[in-house]
Amino acid sequence: MNDILRDSSLAAPRAVDLLQHYQPGSTLFASSRQTLLAEGVDTLLPQADHASMAAEAMAHLAERRAAGERRPVALGALPFRPDAPARLWLPRTTLFGQGVEAAEIAHAPAQPGGRRAGTVTALPSPQRYQDNVTRALAAIAAGEFEKVVLSRSLQVEAQIDLAALLQRLARRNPIGYTFAFDLADRPASRTLIGASPELLLARRGRRVVSHPLAGSIPRSADPVEDARRAAGLLRSAKDRHEHALVVDAVAAALRPFCRELTVPAEPTLLSTPTMWHLGTEVAGQLDDPTVSSLQLALALHPTPAVCGHPTAPARDFIQAVEGFDRGLFTGLIGWCSDDGDGEWAVTIRCAEAHKDRVSLYAGAGIVAGSDPALELAETAAKLRTMLNAMDLESALEQQL
Ligand SMILES: C=C(O[C@H]1C=CC=C(C(=O)O)[C@@H]1O)C(=O)O
Known part of the structure; x- marks a missing residue:
């Protein structure tokens, strides 16, 4: 790692500098709170149930702290399904920097993050996705569950410039969680890269925050129409119901850990360059400050977002109809330090890149009143977060 970045007499490096030092093979996680750039693997946790892996990571962190390391961290990308492979490791070196500043990042170089799309495979096809939504609506009407999140994947042949893609994602999504995680022990160097707008859990001392999102509408390039859509979303009974299910589940999962928990009664609007979302910031004070950010994040996962x-019938339905393996998509991604502090985002608006292939993912919550064509359009708009940063939006317009 560059010595200028490491000079401890200077203030913490700026996010924009850490982003510029990211190279494929390293790992970066950036938010408005702080940025973290890590290299190498010191300890890779063996596959086990996620709670055991988390406990083992904390034990390794305590050892490293006892050995004199100033702020050891564990990095992790944990999958949607509890039985799918997780990646949780202690890096060889970690550098903490400042949070992302929109004004600074606006000047970051931003060459295209991808080029030349080749073959594109949609899993499932757009038609089949709409059929899945119709089946979900029938299951909801039959009382099998109240909400299910159905997703789809685009597998694209394209040349990806990971460093440029990461900078572009951070530049376009300065209030989100931008990440590129090296998954190198998986078949020949893979990278999970994305810009999630959704905070699963942040912990600093006793303070914990979660910011669930659910209930969405695509943005419009026309400002009047864009404002109309935002206002309509805030009023929509269907979207508020979809949202409330998530907030209630997040509050119920956090409450046992907290001596104080604030759950606003009304959602607010949160925007990304492609989407409007309903969001609610749930914040609390931990009863027991030894509970780590990773343990808390796992207690929340998977939320109804x-x-x-x-959870159980929705998960079974997803498994039965979705038609592809989500892997790390809709899992959790982030870091936890030896004192238990950390930040974990929901792994959405992301792609897994491997050589000249990239798999993109997007999902949408289905409740009574959802419309299959609108849900398809919503997933298309969500896919644009990555496609735009790769400059492949117009090339793939027909496939969305
Ligand atoms: C599953 C995704 O989004 C979730 C997060 C925010 C809003 C959502 C929605 O309105 O459906 C989804 O629950 C995705 O972006 O792939």
Whole structure:
């Protein structure tokens, strides 16, 4: 790592500098709170159930702290399904920097993050996705569950410039969680890269925050129409119901850990360059400050923002109809330090890149009143977060 970045007499490096030092093979996680750039693998946690892996990571962190390391961290990308492979590791070196500043990042170089799309495979096809939504609506009407999140994937042949893609994502999504995680022990160097707008859990000392999102509408380039859509979303009974299911589940999962928990009664609007979302910031004070950010994040996962309500029948339905393996998509991604502090985002608006292939993902929550064509359009708009940063939006317009 560059010595200028490491000089401890200077203030923490700026996010924009850490982003510029990212190279494929390293790992970066950036938010408005802080940025973290890590290299290498010191300890890779063996596959086990996620709670055991988390406990083992904390034990390794305590050892490293006892050995004199100033702020050891564990990095992780944990999958949607509890039985799918997780990646949780202690890096060889970690550098903490400042949070992303929109004004600084606006001047970051931003060459295209991808080029030349080749073959594109949609899993499932757009038609089949709409059929899945119709089936979900029938299951909801039959009382099998109240909400399910159905997703789809685009597998694209394209030349990806990971460093440029990461900078572009951070530049376009300065209030989100931008990440590029090296998954190198998986078949020949893969990178999970994205810009999630959704905070699963942040912990600093006793303070914990979650910012669930659910209920969405695509943005419009026309400012009048864009404002109309935002106002309509805020009023929509269907979207408020879809949102409330997530907030209730997040509050119920956090409450046992907290001596104080604030749950606003009304959602607010949150925007990304492609989407409007309903969001609610849930904040609390931990009862027991030894509970780590990773343990808390796992207690929340999977929220109904990525799975459904109730969890078990929604998960079974996803498994039965979705038609592809989500892997790390709709899991959790972030870091936890030895004192338990950390930040975990929901792994959405992301892609897994491997050589000249990239798999993109997007999902949408289905409740009574959802419309299959609108849900398809919503997933298309969500896919644009990555496609735009790769400059492939117009090349793939027909496939969305
Ligand atoms: C599953 C995704 O979004 C979730 C997060 C925010 C809003 C959502 C919605 O309105 O459906 C989804 O629950 C995705 O972006 O792939």
